[in-house]
Amino acid sequence: MIPYPQSSPMDHQLAQEDKQLGSPDRRPAVIELDFFSGDRLHSDGNDDRASVPDSVKLHPFDDGGAMDLTLRTGVLWRENHQEETKHPSQLRSLRVKLEELKDENQKLRSILEWISKNYAALHAQLHLVMQRKASINHKFKNEALANAGVSPYGNNLRERSEPSVEAGITNQQCDDQSMVNHIGSKRALSSTNETSSDDGRTYQSVRTLDSPNVTRGKSIVGEDEEDPDNHQDQISGHQVSHRKARVSIRARSDAPMISDGCQWRKYGQKIAKGNPCPRAYYRCTMAIGCPVRKQIQRCVRDKTILITTYEGKHNHPLPPAAAVLANTTSAAATMLLSGSTATATAPNSNGNPNFLSSSNNFPHHLLYSNSTTMASLSSSSPNYPTITLDLAQTPLINDHTLQSQRTLASIPNCQTQNILPFSPPAHGRPGFLGHPHMHMLPPPQAHHLLLSNQCPSSLMGNVGAAIASEPSFGSALAMAISSIVGASTTHSGMLNNNTSGCTNTSSSTSAIITHDDAS
DNA sequence: CGATTTTGACCAGCGC
DNA sequence: GCGCTGGTCAAAATCG
Numbered sequence: 001m002i003p004y005p006q007s008s009p010m011d012h013q014l015a016q017e018d019k020q021l022g023s024p025d026r027r028p029a030v031i032e033l034d035f036f037s038g039d040r041l042h043s044d045g046n047d048d049r050a051s052v053p054d055s056v057k058l059h060p061f062d063d064g065g066a067m068d069l070t071l072r073t074g075v076l077w078r079e080n081h082q083e084e085t086k087h088p089s090q091l092r093s094l095r096v097k098l099e100e101l102k103d104e105n106q107k108l109r110s111i112l113e114w115i116s117k118n119y120a121a122l123h124a125q126l127h128l129v130m131q132r133k134a135s136i137n138h139k140f141k142n143e144a145l146a147n148a149g150v151s152p153y154g155n156n157l158r159e160r161s162e163p164s165v166e167a168g169i170t171n172q173q174c175d176d177q178s179m180v181n182h183i184g185s186k187r188a189l190s191s192t193n194e195t196s197s198d199d200g201r202t203y204q205s206v207r208t209l210d211s212p213n214v215t216r217g218k219s220i221v222g223e224d225e226e227d228p229d230n231h232q233d234q235i236s237g238h239q240v241s242h243r244k245a246r247v248s249i250r251a252r253s254d255a256p257m258i259s260d261g262c263q264w265r266k267y268g269q270k271i272a273k274g275n276p277c278p279r280a281y282y283r284c285t286m287a288i289g290c291p292v293r294k295q296i297q298r299c300v301r302d303k304t305i306l307i308t309t310y311e312g313k314h315n316h317p318l319p320p321a322a323a324v325l326a327n328t329t330s331a332a333a334t335m336l337l338s339g340s341t342a343t344a345t346a347p348n349s350n351g352n353p354n355f356l357s358s359s360n361n362f363p364h365h366l367l368y369s370n371s372t373t374m375a376s377l378s379s380s381s382p383n384y385p386t387i388t389l390d391l392a393q394t395p396l397i398n399d400h401t402l403q404s405q406r407t408l409a410s411i412p413n414c415q416t417q418n419i420l421p422f423s424p425p426a427h428g429r430p431g432f433l434g435h436p437h438m439h440m441l442p443p444p445q446a447h448h449l450l451l452s453n454q455c456p457s458s459l460m461g462n463v464g465a466a467i468a469s470e471p472s473f474g475s476a477l478a479m480a481i482s483s484i485v486g487a488s489t490t491h492s493g494m495l496n497n498n499t500s501g502c503t504n505t506s507s508s509t510s511a512i513i514t515h516d517d518a519s
Numbered sequence: 520c521g522a523t524t525t526t527g528a529c530c531a532g533c534g535c
Numbered sequence: 536g537c538g539c540t541g542g543t544c545a546a547a548a549t550c551g
Contacts, residue, residue: 266524268543281542285523295542524549533540
């Protein structure tokens with residue numbers, strides 16, 4: 001378990017402020033940190049930051065301006081500076097105020113450093129854990145293959161047993177992988193190791209329950225050397241479970257498909273049991289042999305909800321818009337497979353922990369019907385793990401809603417969660433990763449998690465480990481949303497232009513992780 | 520005419 | 536062993 005600081009610099013400083021001011025409720029005026037606001041420019045078009053002293057500017061992330069952290073206090077300073085020529089008597093008070101602002105600026109800077117240090121430490125620990133898992137898993141896989149009479153370095157297997165672009169996933173799924181390998185080894189032992197030769201090429205297949213194509217014979221010969229999916233089918237459960245891991249995104253949309261920046265070809269359609277809406281099967285066509293597939297189906301209960309399920313990892317470069325979503329799904333899958341299932345919420349400009357609500361131009365085809373948005377992750381059964389990013393949940397959180405959710409839970413093809421709301425953190429402090437508003441239970445309970453400020457305090461801190469185990473997930477998730485936002489504007493032809501309910505300045509959000517009931 | 524979609528058939532897994 | 540179901544294939548149809 002990764003240790004967490006008991007108190008942050010913010011806590012310490014706020015306590016000090018309370019002492020100085022003599023009242024816990026009385027603090028200096030809160031400086032507004034405007035991370036993403038577009039109104040940093042005045043209506044006259046002048047950028048007030050130009051006249052803001054450097055001492056009251058914060059640029060914590062030198063990323064070319066994406067995280068340009070500008071204090072509105074600079075604007076205030078400028079206005080005060082102009083006023084002081086008219087009212088010299090106010091000069092002293094303004095300077096005092098400026099000093100206070102500078103002091104506050106310094107405090108914020110220290111907080112930022114503290115957060116950065118914690119992140120770096122957690123990331124380092126994650127790296128160590130992943131390395132350990134990778135070595136253990138590698139050893140376990142070799143043993144399983146040895147028992148099955150297959151060399152882990154034979155033929156095509158060699159390519160897959162070495163670190164690859166999929167390492168991000170495969171190296172992080174050892175907890176789940178141990179179980180899969182256990183099952184997979186039994187399967188491998190009972191299956192046939194086939195070696196065929198055609199045109200001088202030798203193919204070896206290790207049949208598993210998850211590789212139905214291997215024994216078909218068709219399509220494999222001739223494509224075998226290029227098709228990662230076939231490779232995937234021929235190797236141990238290491239990659240098999242990778243394929244099994246799914247990331248599902250639920251969103252309200254009138255469009256037949258949510259634009260994600262990738263190119264897809266439809267290869268099948270089925271009417272699944274319990275849902276008259278057909279399920280469409282797509283595979284990525286951006287590169288030959290890309291193993292990524294996705295399924296698209298509308299929720300049987302609410303046909304405005306589009307359920308997009310991604311499976312696999314791209315084996316080719318992706319455009320930025322697609323990359324962020326791919327990173328998100330990979331991170332989510334990793335999170336699921338590693339057994340640490342939790343929901344991350346990133347702060348928005350208002351300190352709102354729900355990053356979704358920070359976007360005033362959320363994709364038009366994602367029809368948020370109210371002022372509250374929710375991002376939730378649900379994981380399905382351990383045998384078929386699916387992690388769900390729910391962008392379509394009803395914002396009405398009450399007993400009726402909970403009852404409805406319970407009712408929906410019994411309906412196939414309609415993933416539902418029990419929802420508990422939580423409010424933004426006190427003092428407008430952002431809910432950074434590791435914030436105690438997020439909770440985690442050890443597996444198998446991890447498949448049914450609630451995130452709320454109403455959760456028992458005994459759960460506090462567990463979520464920190466969950467997020468810490470996947471530190472990239474929160475940011476990747478946020479980036480994915482940004483990606484979808486951008487994609488929506490470039491694919492407006494196929495998307496709904498309804499802007500109602502798109503703006504979102506919610507102060508309430510929910511995050512939940514449960515079993516989902518999708519088929 | 521090549522690319523994409525449609526659709527019936529096939530296959531494997533799973534429950535009974 | 537049998538039937539159901541989900542997932543995939545591939546020929547035919549359609550599209551641009």
